[in-house]
Amino acid sequence: MGGDDLDLNAAEKILQPRRRPAQQRSRAKYSRILAAARSVLVDMGFESFTFDEVAKRAEVPIGTLYQFFANKYVLICELDREDTADTVAELQRFADQVPALQWPDILDELIDHLADMWRADPSRRAVWHAVQSTPATRATAAATEQPVLALLAEVLRPLAPNASRNERLTIAGLLVHTMVSLLNYSVHDEHMTDHMFHATVDEIKRMLIAYLFAVATS
Missing domain, CATH: 1.10.10.60 (Homeodomain-like)
Structure with a gap:
């Protein structure tokens, strides 16, 4: 071997x-x-x-x-840490603007930015696929994403004031994995036109914002 x-x-x-x-x-x-x-x-x-x-x-x-x-495998996990650090930086900018009455608009902007990052850098999708390849890389990726989930759980506090931290962490995990999976879907076809890409991203926004509205009103 x-x-x-x-x-x-x-x-x-x-x-x-x-x-x-x-x-x-x-x-x-x-x-x-x-x-x-x-x-x-x-x-x-x-x-x-x-x-x-x-x-x-x-x-x-x-x-x-x-x-x-x-x-x-170790090298791929280091690339995943780089990508996650970029996501944390963008989420922190998002977190600094919440709570705000216009939080759907802020989320709209966040998804646009992450989608542009995902499309502009094909290696992000490649890294995401690679870290799914073994138990060790998956465990490492799960550990790497913890700061993202913790930050997002705090962002969700004013939107879900009755939810416990563990509940908010669960919501954060669903949001992150749904967003990444859908961003992966949005760029799965290298021949996708700009119009098709932005239409797909718009649907991602619709789904996630509707979910967060449901969280906020539950």
């Missing part, structure tokens, strides 16, 4: 890099590796994803990748 294969005995462990760089030069190399990994994932798919190709595109020795990542 090669170095890119998952240790099944560690299937329930959270996958973390062996180390993250501290110095500027190493951070630049690390960023180059992550960017190269995204391009390989988009071009070749997860099944054909190899450290050899990532190292080639990043223009680093393959040993450099192993200094940071034990295998490709």
